[in-house]
Amino acid sequence: MGDYKVWRVLSLFLLVVIAARGDLSYDFYKTRCPQAEKIVMDVMVNATLSDRRIGASILRMHFHDCFVEGCDGSILIDSTSTNQAEKDFPANFPSIRGFDVIDAAKAAVEKVCPGIVSCADILAFAARDGVHLSHGPFWNIRSGRRDGRVSMFNRVPLFLPPPTSNITQLITSFAAKNLSKSDLVFLSGGHTIGFSLCSSFNSRLYNFTGRGDQDPALDAALAQTLKGQCPRPPTRVDPIVPMEKTPFKVDTKYFKGVLKRRGLFTSDSALLNDPFTKSLVIKSAADESFFLGNFIQSMIKMSELEVKTGSKGEIRKKCHVIN
Template sequence: MAIQKLFSVLFLHLALAFLLAELTNAGGLQLGFYRRACPDAELIVHETLHRYISRDPTLAAPLLRMYFHDCFIRGCDASVLLNTTSSNNQTEKLAAPNLTLRGFDFIDKVKSLLEAACPAVVSCADIVALVARDAVVATGGPFWRVPTGRRDGTISRSSEALNNIPPPTSNFTNLQRLFANQGLDLKDLVLLSGAHTIGVAHCSSFSNRLYNFTGVGDQDPALDSEYAANLKARKCRSLSDNTTIVEMDPGSFRTFDLSYYSLLLKRRGLFQSDSALTTNSATLTFVNQLLQGPLQNFFGEFANSMEKMGRVNVKTGTTGEIRKHCAFVNS
């Protein structure tokens, strides 16, 4: 009886261990997915990004933005990387929200290095996820462990990108809807918007707030008047300026910190979608909580939301493929 009881206890422990493993690997993603098939995969990504960022620090923000724009369409499946090969279907790259994306050549470089080390093993989708994490770290932001095992999608449509990527002109209702479509809540909305603490934006993304907010040549009253005047005088001098760039987080646009949220409370969020975070009591409360807490609280919460976004609608197992070249589906 004692032996039988011992076996029962052991069986229970094993069952719990397997259950825990299943929960940990929910969605088919696992920490250290390439541990055996390509043990240096994450190191290759990290070292390559470090070399590039040391030469061009401005690349970090576009690489992070690329990850967002990928994950909001059919999950994080690297569909944003696909080139158009047929006049019958324009890919996400050609959608208006993605025309200012850059860093595709960097992703191609990482992929070529991984293909040389471990042919047909590491997905482009996982490369984009790992690069986004390392780009944040390179700007002084948080590190988090990225579960891997994503596979690459084979479908990419510009219309889906246009309809699902939150535009900078979004009001709160639109933001809430588009984030909810990805299984992301209001807390995620505030945290992931915090990515605007690094990088730049083209005047065309917000110049309507300066010159033609409601279509009658007016200025957005939600934008601080002094800030608006400075933008008009020194940066975006006309509604038609499509080339000038402006720091998203002036004075701190290469450092991952809390100053973006401080600017929101001063009515100096650059996009209408930034300003929208202060128009809802729940999101405004959370912005204040972030500012009242230590920087590490923001880092931890941001990392959690990034991992959550990275798990939504991913392709794993036998779904999708491992592309040989990130810009093209396998023939």
């Protein structure tokens, strides 16, 4: 009997320790909000019906969230009179899209299980669903991320590499997040879907070294086409162009394009400037299941970056404002 008591006390202690550690888990919402992932998927399906690009936009939003303060929904927070938030930094504004969809998903989840599911988890689910709805793979996600209470404009450039980055800068900024050269290549494969504003790469067309020249690393025929779509700055308009040939479909076209020097950004072309990253671009271009299997593994790593769990952070009531 005494043994039994000791055993019960020990198990209880273990349970408390596990709960306090608050790791992510696959069945985090199993008892308190089993419908959460299905509700988010339904919202994403609906959003995709009216906007085929939304999956790409939300995938990018998740990347920008995770690299700054970890995957804690900090990108969703609005600026206030006393705080300029991440979402207003030029890398995010005006190009990041889809805040309304995350708000809609959160509202739909709150209706069924109020105060349970974090915005950070909703964003992670929605990014995964966005890939799947763009003819990409589906994978299971561990949940239990809590929402951050900090979102600072000035922190964004400390962590997010700009599109003008060379290979050393890219490797360094990914390494700062414990992501390897392989992760860099497979996650850059996120550029298999979506669109870009001309302003994000215009300097490659019109002013590469400050002397009105074109980037020699960019395929001349593509540069010609892009010049037809993107007017020489300064202009009032900022058109969008597809990232690669099939911007609504997850496939190997991005890597095939990079090999033909048709990557849109310096950061895409740069993957050819390191023997190891180049070898992975070649393999990914040739073998879709190689790319997809590795993309999933790297996405899982990225979506678990510096997460807040247990008693850290909060469960926001509305994603765009801290409680």
